[in-house]
Amino acid sequence: MNDINNNFFNNETCSMIENIKKKFPEDRKKSSIIESLLILQKNNNGYLTKDIITSLAKYLKVEEIDVYEVATFYSMFNTKPVGINTISVCTNVSCMLRNADNILNHIENKLGIKVGETTKDQKFFLKDEIECLAACNGAPMMQVNHKNYENLTIEKVDKILEEFE
Amino acid sequence: MTLICTETYSKQEPASLETYLTLEGYQAWQKILNNKISKSEIINQIKESGLRGKGGAGFLTGLKWSFIPISDEQKYLVCNSDESEPGTCKDRDILRYNPHAIIEGMLIASYAIGASVAYNYLRGEFLDEQWKVFNKALEEAYQKGYVGNNILSTGLTINIFPVLGAGAYIVGEETAMLEAIEGKRGMPRIKPPFPAIKGLFAKPTIINNTETLATVPKIILKGAEWYKSLGINNGEGVKIFCMSGSVQKPNNFEVPLGTPFSNLLEMSGGVSNNSKLKAVIPGGSSVPVVKGELMLDTNMDYDSILKANSMLGSGGVIVMDETICMVKVLQRISRFYYGESCGQCTPCREGTGWLYKILTNIIDGNGTINDLHELERIAGLIEGHCICALGDAAALPVKSFLNNFWDEFEYYIDNKKSMVVG
Numbered sequence: 001m002n003d004i005n006n007n008f009f010n011n012e013t014c015s016m017i018e019n020i021k022k023k024f025p026e027d028r029k030k031s032s033i034i035e036s037l038l039i040l041q042k043n044n045n046g047y048l049t050k051d052i053i054t055s056l057a058k059y060l061k062v063e064e065i066d067v068y069e070v071a072t073f074y075s076m077f078n079t080k081p082v083g084i085n086t087i088s089v090c091t092n093v094s095c096m097l098r099n100a101d102n103i104l105n106h107i108e109n110k111l112g113i114k115v116g117e118t119t120k121d122q123k124f125f126l127k128d129e130i131e132c133l134a135a136c137n138g139a140p141m142m143q144v145n146h147k148n149y150e151n152l153t154i155e156k157v158d159k160i161l162e163e164f165e
Numbered sequence: 166m167t168l169i170c171t172e173t174y175s176k177q178e179p180a181s182l183e184t185y186l187t188l189e190g191y192q193a194w195q196k197i198l199n200n201k202i203s204k205s206e207i208i209n210q211i212k213e214s215g216l217r218g219k220g221g222a223g224f225l226t227g228l229k230w231s232f233i234p235i236s237d238e239q240k241y242l243v244c245n246s247d248e249s250e251p252g253t254c255k256d257r258d259i260l261r262y263n264p265h266a267i268i269e270g271m272l273i274a275s276y277a278i279g280a281s282v283a284y285n286y287l288r289g290e291f292l293d294e295q296w297k298v299f300n301k302a303l304e305e306a307y308q309k310g311y312v313g314n315n316i317l318s319t320g321l322t323i324n325i326f327p328v329l330g331a332g333a334y335i336v337g338e339e340t341a342m343l344e345a346i347e348g349k350r351g352m353p354r355i356k357p358p359f360p361a362i363k364g365l366f367a368k369p370t371i372i373n374n375t376e377t378l379a380t381v382p383k384i385i386l387k388g389a390e391w392y393k394s395l396g397i398n399n400g401e402g403v404k405i406f407c408m409s410g411s412v413q414k415p416n417n418f419e420v421p422l423g424t425p426f427s428n429l430l431e432m433s434g435g436v437s438n439n440s441k442l443k444a445v446i447p448g449g450s451s452v453p454v455v456k457g458e459l460m461l462d463t464n465m466d467y468d469s470i471l472k473a474n475s476m477l478g479s480g481g482v483i484v485m486d487e488t489i490c491m492v493k494v495l496q497r498i499s500r501f502y503y504g505e506s507c508g509q510c511t512p513c514r515e516g517t518g519w520l521y522k523i524l525t526n527i528i529d530g531n532g533t534i535n536d537l538h539e540l541e542r543i544a545g546l547i548e549g550h551c552i553c554a555l556g557d558a559a560a561l562p563v564k565s566f567l568n569n570f571w572d573e574f575e576y577y578i579d580n581k582k583s584m585v586v587g
């Protein structure tokens with residue numbers, strides 16, 4: 001496998017991907033794509049490159065298009081560079097009823113960016129979150145790097161974001 | 166009140182094996198293995214208990230299991246922990262506070278349908294907490310020999326594997342979930358064939374919701390009649406309701422099916438903002454909205470909610486007080502379905518976009534009365550014309566919001582602002 005970019009596939013990553021493969025029938029190679037991409041994305045500052053996609057296709061012995069389709073379908077994958085910390089504010093119905101829009105506006109103003117953008121210092125990426133994050137009775141809520149913060153107030157948000165400064 | 170899925174929640178270390186064992190954990194599984202209870206007997210017990218799927222469609226669980234062909238081929242069980250129906254947040258708590266009940270339920274279901282492999286598909290956003298807790302619990306269950314090869318020296322093999330998604334509401338639809346586990350884009354399949362005949366990796370497969378499976382062990386341990394009798398009024402069994410929105414104390418409550426809505430509202434501390442009840446979406450954002458007065462006279466069971474022209478759905482109860490603008494709520498709901506449509510069916514892909522655009526136009530003060538008729542027409546074009554139920558889920562709210570709150574939409578159009586303060 002010498003043509004696979006070793007920066008992406010160090011020993012630890014390889015053994016993690018091998019463990020994913022064990023969950024599925026041997027001839028079902030595509031099944032490992034999603035979880036492998038999650039690992040590779042995490043190791044690459046939160047986004048996927050063409051190189052990563054090509055390398056994973058080779059590693060798993062699947063077509064490049066198979067990996068590409070997955071990378072562009074699921075919303076947790078980024079195919080462009082993003083900030084170090086990802087913020088997702090839920091503004092779906094239950095959260096909206098408890099003023100989630102104010103929380104999102106506050107974060108946009110504070111960071112000086114709109115949803116879908118990254119701050120100039122690369123610290124924060126404010127994801128354009130369309131989904132409900134299944135914490136509706138903790139509304140308003142957000143995830144920072146997929147950790148939940150619930151029952152938010154403006155003051156709470158300020159404190160939480162300071163932790164990442 | 167008898168608690169099943171939520172029984173561990175108030176304990177110290179709710180997710181631990183020790184806690185689960187003190188609450189008769191894995192006793193149903195051991196009873197099956199020790200007494201060599203047959204597959205058909207288990208399926209019959211689940212049938213008789215009246216257990217209905219708690220993921221949204223409310224299909225009879227025992228009946229679904231009985232569709233699995235009797236044959237020697239490989240079969241699969243899939244637990245649906247994709248939980249992403251807006252207003253629904255019950256499975257995430259079972260995953261982090263009572264994971265062993267899910268594991269035991271998965272084992273029993275796998276045994277009943279003859280599956281030697283089971284997958285639990287967790288939405289990707291659960292990776293920091295629920296994923297870790299569930300994996301740890303599974304490790305403990307493997308160590309104790311409840312799961313794996315040669316389970317408790319009986320020669321039986323059932324392996325359970327957690328799989329992690331990466332963000333997509335549509336994967337909660339059962340055939341889209343099978344596509345996702347196969348490593349593809351999560352696009353629903355055309356049925357038939359039904360998964361029970363041709364499912365994961367083209368093999369017979371049963372898909373059940375997390376809460377459904379976590380309820381199974383206690384039914385096997387205590388009997389079908391016991392479970393049935395937990396319901397009150399016209400209800401049978403129990404259900405978790407997620408109370409969110411305009412209530413003082415949003416929370417999850419596992420209560421008898423048939424519990425009056427007014428009791429649930431009281432348990433959640435009543436309506437917030439010193440306001441009155443205006444409307445309720447009783448089963449996740451995909452089901453029709455019900456006016457407050459009607460809801461106060463409705464019990465939380467499948468038939469009663471159907472009589473109120475809505476559905477029990479996932480049990481996500483979204484409460485709205487009188488300060489809430491119905492136009493804005495519907496626009497937000499439409500944004501969701503527009504964003505989450507997988508795009509396979511033209512009526513859904515295009516229609517959800519039109520619904521959202523027309524509603525946004527109204528919010529921006531550029532609406533006309535004709536837009537309201539147009540919304541109804543488009544909803545009618547989507548409904549029943551798509552591969553999966555997401556299309557209907559986008560259409561039903563539109564129709565019910567307009568039916569119940571036409572005046573409010575009209576007022577918004579005429580005055581270019583909301584009828585209520587909020």
Ligand SMILES: Cc1cc2nc3c(=O)[nH]c(=O)nc-3n(C[C@H](O)[C@H](O)[C@H](O)COP(=O)(O)O)c2cc1C
Pocket residue numbers: 217218219220221222223224226245246247248249250334335336337338339340372373374375377378553554555558
């Ligand atoms: C668009 C859409 C999203 C769905 N999302 C979920 C979900 O997040 N969780 C779930 O259990 N069922 C969901 N369902 C229902 C599943 O298709 C399926 O009916 C359910 O998992 C079966 O389990 P049950 O019979 O135990 O309820 C969804 C259905 C549709 C059409």
Ligand code: SF4
Pocket residue numbers: 335352353505506507508509510511513514551552553554555556
């Ligand atoms: S109804 Fe919508 S979400 Fe469902 S398959 Fe068709 S396009 Fe996809």
Ligand code: FES
Pocket residue numbers: 090091092093094095096132133134135136137139141251252253
């Ligand atoms: S609506 Fe925000 S978490 Fe569900």
